[in-house]
Amino acid sequence: MDTNRLRYFCTIVQTENLRRASELLHISPPALSKAMKVFEEEVGIKVIEQVGRGIIITDQGKRFYEKAYKLLKQIDDLKNINNDITKEKMIRIGSFEVFTTYFIGPLFSKYFQDFHCELHELIPGKMEDALASNMIDIGITYIPIPHPKIDHLKVGKIKMGLFSAQDKFLNISFSKLPFVVPIIPVEGSPTKIKGLDGWPDTSLPRFQKYKVTLMESAMELCRQGLAVAYLPKFIVNLHNEKITSKFSLREIPLPQKRSKECQDQEVFIIKRKSSPEDTNIKQIAKALRMHCCQ
Known part of the structure; x- marks a missing residue:
């Protein structure tokens, strides 16, 4: 059924006058009459009767109008919703603490000040699921989990390092270093990474003394000289800029034979395959290269 003819019919019912309806619809009376004949064939009922020079709406036509009017209103409401969505600038980003705490401020302030923003804390795997189910628009990660949708x-690489408080663990062997590690495991990584910090536990086991949910908790244990943590260098640099030197963190040398596999993490923007690589993605990539990737 053509919605234009449906709208013509409703206008005729509302005006009860063919000529007046044609004026409102900006079409000629003969064209409107022809459209109504096609409309009656489509719906299979007689909706208008010609009486002299005027018209009347049949009982069937009146009942049909009640439903047709509601349908047209729903169609108009849908169009308005679409217009609102188009006009409203909205972005929904999913990531974990590395990026949601220390990167999101510069990102939103420079590129998305006039947007409505949602920030979802999600671990790898859950992030991909949230994208596939349209809960978020874009994800940021350094532990990509394969997903068919x-x-x-790939955006670049961030430098990683081993950090603790000043003058702590200077002469302790690697096997005895008390690591603080993420308590939430990562599942499904093709690189066999097990923890959210990206440490290669399979090839380089470590002494996991503390397990925490938040990276900030891990950094506090490091500040107190209780633990060492595997952290992105850009985060530690920002951390050290904002606090007194007493609580700044210093880098601890990694085991020489294994240092290469621990130094870098590739960073990825993740999106639905059905979504274009749009301006928002390009701006996030630019911001990541500027603030995080070295």
């Missing part, structure tokens, strides 16, 4: 776009 998701693309992982």
Whole structure:
């Protein structure tokens, strides 16, 4: 059924005058009459009767109008919703603490000040699921989990390092260093990474003395000289800029034979395969390269 003819019919019912309806619809009376004949064939009922020079709406036509009017209103409401969505600038980003705490401020302030923003704390795997189910628009990660509906776009690399408080653990062997590690495991990584910090536990086991949910908790244990943590260098640099030197963190040398596999993490923007690589993605990639990737 053509919605234009449905709208013509409703206008005729409302005006009860063919000529007046044609004026409102900006079409000629003969064209409107022809459209109504096609409309009656489509719906299979007689909706208008010609009486002299005027018209009357049949009982069937009146009943049909009640439903047709509601349908047209729903169609108009849908169009308005679409217009609101188009006009409203909205972005929904999913990531974990590395990026949601220390990167999101510069990102939103420079590129998305006039947007409505949602920030979802999600671990790898859950992030891909949230994208696939349309809960978020874009994800940021350095532990990509394969998903049939998701693309992982490589942005660059962030430098990683081992950190603790000043003058702590200077002469302790690696096997005895008290690590603080993420308590939430990562599942499904093709690189066999087990923890959210990205440490290669399979090839380089470590002494996991503390397990925490938040990276900030791990950094506090480091500040107190109780633990060492595997952290992105850009985060530690920002941390050290904002606090007194007494609580700044210093880098501890990694085991020489294994240092290469622990130094870098590739960063990815993740999106739905059905979504274009749009301006928002390009701006996030630019911001990541500027603030996080070295």
